[in-house]
Amino acid sequence: MNGLEARVASLEAYTDAIRSDVAAIKPDVKDSRERLVRIEERVSALPTKGYINTAVVGAITLIGAFIAFQAQIQAFFGTLPQ
Structure with missing residues (x-):
């Protein structure tokens, strides 16, 4: 039991x-x-990845539709080029 008290005191301090x-x-x-x-x-x-993908695909589709139907849109508004 030599040094037991010192070791216990050290453990208590720790x-x-x-x-x-x-x-x-x-x-x-x-x-x-x-x-x-x-x-x-x-x-x-x-926003989620799905929302962003949907928005981008929707925007690309809309722009593509404007380009594809440009002549019909201009005719509808009466602004066909001469």
């Missing part, structure tokens, strides 16, 4: 140091959780 380190980390973890929640809210509001 445990106290761990407690103080954990206490210092807790506010950072709480702040990180709050920031993560805000990030998740912002990300959930972003």
Whole structure:
């Protein structure tokens, strides 16, 4: 049992140091959780890949239709070139 008290005292001091380190980390973890929640809210509001693909394909189709039916559109509005 030689040195047992000294080793226990060392372990107690080490445990106290761990407690103080954990206490210092807790506010950072709480702040990180709050920031993560805000990030998740912002990300959930972003458009999805499917929405973006649909919008791009729709725009390309609309532009293609304008080009394909240009003469008919001009005739409808009475602006055919001379």
